[in-house]
Amino acid sequence: MLKNNTRQLTYLEALREAMQQKMRADNDVYLIGEDIAEYGGAFGVTVGMLEEFGSERIRNTPISEEAIIGVAAGSAITGMRPIAEIMFSDFITIAMDQIANQAAKICYMFGGKARVPMVIRTAGGGGTGAAAQHSQSLEAIVAHIPGLKVVMPSCPYDAKGLLISSINDDNPVIFIEHKLLYKNKKYTNGVPEEMYEIPLGKGDIKKEGSDISIVATSYMVQKSLEAAEKLSLEKGIDCEVVDIRTLKPLDIDIILNSIKKTGKLICVEEAPVFGGFMGEVAAQVSEKGFDWLDAPIKRVAGRNCPVPYSLVLEQEMIPGVERIEKGILDLLG
Amino acid sequence: MSKKLYIDVNGYKIEDRFTGLSNDLKIEMLRKMYEIRHFENETEQFIIRGMIHGTCHLYTGEEATAVGAIYAIQNDDYITSTHRGHGHCIAKGADLNIMMAELLGKKTGYSKGKGGSMHIADVRSGNLGANGVVGGSIGIATGAALTCKMKKNGKIVVCFFGDGAANQGIFHSSINMASIWDLPVVYLCENNVYGMSTSVKEAFNIKKISDRKYAYGIEGLTIDGNDLIEVFNTISYFAGRCRAGKGPVLVESLTYRWSGHSKSDAQVYRTREEIKEWKERDPIKRYKEILISRKIITEKDDNDLEKEVMSKIQEASEFAKESPFPDPSEVEDDVYA
Numbered sequence: 001m002l003k004n005n006t007r008q009l010t011y012l013e014a015l016r017e018a019m020q021q022k023m024r025a026d027n028d029v030y031l032i033g034e035d036i037a038e039y040g041g042a043f044g045v046t047v048g049m050l051e052e053f054g055s056e057r058i059r060n061t062p063i064s065e066e067a068i069i070g071v072a073a074g075s076a077i078t079g080m081r082p083i084a085e086i087m088f089s090d091f092i093t094i095a096m097d098q099i100a101n102q103a104a105k106i107c108y109m110f111g112g113k114a115r116v117p118m119v120i121r122t123a124g125g126g127g128t129g130a131a132a133q134h135s136q137s138l139e140a141i142v143a144h145i146p147g148l149k150v151v152m153p154s155c156p157y158d159a160k161g162l163l164i165s166s167i168n169d170d171n172p173v174i175f176i177e178h179k180l181l182y183k184n185k186k187y188t189n190g191v192p193e194e195m196y197e198i199p200l201g202k203g204d205i206k207k208e209g210s211d212i213s214i215v216a217t218s219y220m221v222q223k224s225l226e227a228a229e230k231l232s233l234e235k236g237i238d239c240e241v242v243d244i245r246t247l248k249p250l251d252i253d254i255i256l257n258s259i260k261k262t263g264k265l266i267c268v269e270e271a272p273v274f275g276g277f278m279g280e281v282a283a284q285v286s287e288k289g290f291d292w293l294d295a296p297i298k299r300v301a302g303r304n305c306p307v308p309y310s311l312v313l314e315q316e317m318i319p320g321v322e323r324i325e326k327g328i329l330d331l332l333g
Numbered sequence: 334m335s336k337k338l339y340i341d342v343n344g345y346k347i348e349d350r351f352t353g354l355s356n357d358l359k360i361e362m363l364r365k366m367y368e369i370r371h372f373e374n375e376t377e378q379f380i381i382r383g384m385i386h387g388t389c390h391l392y393t394g395e396e397a398t399a400v401g402a403i404y405a406i407q408n409d410d411y412i413t414s415t416h417r418g419h420g421h422c423i424a425k426g427a428d429l430n431i432m433m434a435e436l437l438g439k440k441t442g443y444s445k446g447k448g449g450s451m452h453i454a455d456v457r458s459g460n461l462g463a464n465g466v467v468g469g470s471i472g473i474a475t476g477a478a479l480t481c482k483m484k485k486n487g488k489i490v491v492c493f494f495g496d497g498a499a500n501q502g503i504f505h506s507s508i509n510m511a512s513i514w515d516l517p518v519v520y521l522c523e524n525n526v527y528g529m530s531t532s533v534k535e536a537f538n539i540k541k542i543s544d545r546k547y548a549y550g551i552e553g554l555t556i557d558g559n560d561l562i563e564v565f566n567t568i569s570y571f572a573g574r575c576r577a578g579k580g581p582v583l584v585e586s587l588t589y590r591w592s593g594h595s596k597s598d599a600q601v602y603r604t605r606e607e608i609k610e611w612k613e614r615d616p617i618k619r620y621k622e623i624l625i626s627r628k629i630i631t632e633k634d635d636n637d638l639e640k641e642v643m644s645k646i647q648e649a650s651e652f653a654k655e656s657p658f659p660d661p662s663e664v665e666d667d668v669y670a
Contacts, residue, residue: 070472111444
């Protein structure tokens with residue numbers, strides 16, 4: 001995918017570039033959220049955007065998540081294309097009526113006669129020591145609600161292309177970014193200067209392999225790649241890493257095609273395992289791909305507790321490279 | 334009229350724009366109130382006959398608020414409505430046949446049978462929808478007003494909600510946001526005395542809901558919601574203020590729902606006397622008597638008008654009954670645009 005005009009960008013820079021380019025091209029696109037103006041957003045994603053676009057389009061709000069989403073939805077129905085930033089994904093619960101009962105259902109409730117083209121960008125995931133109310137992975141909750149699309153990019157190239165597609169989409173899209181990816185120099189990759197779309201509903205093989213399929217989302221894709229690399233060097237195990245990129249719509253075919261090749265599936269996610277999104281992946285694979293499996297599906301996921309504070313506890317709750325490795329070795333017997 | 338007439342409404346000197354309206358428009362407002370009244374009567378018949386699959390919240394008794402407010406704004410202005418939304422929808426110009434079909438869950442309804450009474454919207458007429466969640470549309474109205482401001486399209490929004498919604502968090506966060514950004518919204522609180530069974534006396538420790546304007550640094554007042562002329566003049570005045578970029582307002586319209594909260598309400602929380610008292614303040618009777626006394630219509634004109642409306646409602650009812658149900662295969666259509 002590398003092109004001549006490609007630069008190494010961080011995830012955060014790629015996200016910002018997507019928004020800047022869309023805002024230059026389309027006056028209906030605007031940003032709304034807390035501390036997104038002078039401050040540049042809690043994680044710095046919108047730094048410099050106020051200077052370029054002004055306070056009408058980089059709309060700093062009071063601390064009012066419910067109104068941020070309600071206002072975004074109301075403006076979307078009437079012709080704007082808002083990008084709402086919810087500082088931490090934990091806070092989408094404050095705006096849940098507006099997300100689940102309003103934005104998600106308006107198109108259906110009104111018989112397809114209204115559209116809600118809006119993106120809710122939010123920072124998810126743990127590993128920052130911010131504990132239970134600033135570290136959650138709530139994607140399964142939103143993916144469960146018909147009418148929403150759910151996107152979780154794992155690298156800068158995907159972040160830009162998926163955000164552009166999300167802004168162009170005529171439906172509400174929950175776009176969950178990972179805090180540990182924003183400024184991480186370890187996970188930069190080549191990002192073309194021009195605008196490009198990565199279609200929602202298309203997964204990506206991040207590493208080809210023949211022994212086992214690892215399906216992961218967001219930061220766990222990077223951890224899975226590290227585990228795959230290690231197992232390849234140390235034990236000669238050839239893992240395939242499938243990044244589903246969008247939870248909804250889900251590219252089940254890319255997963256099925258992978259297990260046709262490997263016969264084994266391990267699902268990795270950060271959220272608590274009970275009721276997690278990978279339960280859906282496992283269910284669909286067992287419905288549609290049972291004949292190709294030669295071992296039970298295994299999940300490596302968060303423990304069933306809130307994200308704890310203490311580093312030792314946090315590392316126990318959230319899967320890391322070692323747990324993924326162990327899962328793979330267990331599955332391969 | 335060379336000289337402007339003003340009426341004093343709770344300390345506000347509001348221009349009397351009603352008197353100068355054409356007789357046709359004054360009669361049309363009476364017609365709209367009759368349409369709402371008889372649409373609701375017909376709906377009640379459907380409920381009694383078990384033809385409404387879900388529930389319905391009737392607007393009977395509150396007609397002057399919807400009609401007065403909606404006739405005070407432009408055709409292409411926006412409104413957001415509530416779970417008790419038939420009145421707003423009719424006043425904004427919805428087609429009665431298509432509305433009635435939606436109530437019966439028919440394919441020909443506004444939402445192709447997917448919305449029902451609580452989710453009727455007619456986006457083309459500027460009605461951004463009824464809402465099943467109390468207070469749910471306050472944020473949407475505020476967002477529509479942000480579009481008006483950002484696109485500089487000269488439109489405004491009238492946001493209808495009930496007394497119950499005024500105690501939801503979205504009421505606070507939305508009105509505050511509209512105030513700091515000077516958004517063109519008339520927040521119109523229809524205080525119909527009860528949030529389901531809970532009276533405003535139990536739910537508020539203030540005398541007037543409009544007093545909450547002080548918390549947001551905006552203008553507002555409480556009016557007689559059963560007086561069409563007062564509603565029309567007040568909303569005309571504040572709509573003009575919104576359109577001039579002076580920010581949102583909070584108007585409380587005092588009214589009363591004649592029927593129960595929904596079809597399952599035994600009405601144990603209020604007395605027959607109270608209902609009778611409010612029925613004596615019937616907004617339609619009050620308005621038509623004014624039109625007759627001002628010789629704009631005669632008793633006979635009024636009777637003819639009401640009969641004409643009733644036959645139109647019968648047509649809507651027949652259309653709805655004869656319309657087909659949606660095909661089960663359509664169930665997953667329209668989840669996404």
